[in-house]
Amino acid sequence: MNQPAHAHVHLSPDRIYPFDARGIAKRFRHAAIFGALDALQPGDTMRFVNDHDPLPLLAQLQARYGSSVSIEYRQKEPGAIVIDFVVQQ
DSSP: OOOTOOOOOOOOTTTTTHHHHHGGGGHHHHHHHHHHHHHTTTTTTTEEESSSSSSHHHHHHHHGGGEEEEEEEEEEEETEEEEEEEEEE
């Protein structure tokens, strides 16, 4: 199917959507993360990047989404944390 030249396609071919939390004001981060996760479909992944290990956020995600979102560390180094949040099918 051809898309019109002005169409904006949000779906990446691998269904991995980057989310860099470092550029979001701290007081808005969790709300922005929840909003982004709520917009994903089963099988989608949000690749989360942060400058620290977000343990309080991970506890909130577990409480809010349970087993419907898996948490997979891709990189765990001081100053460079990358986590995939995968929406389960």
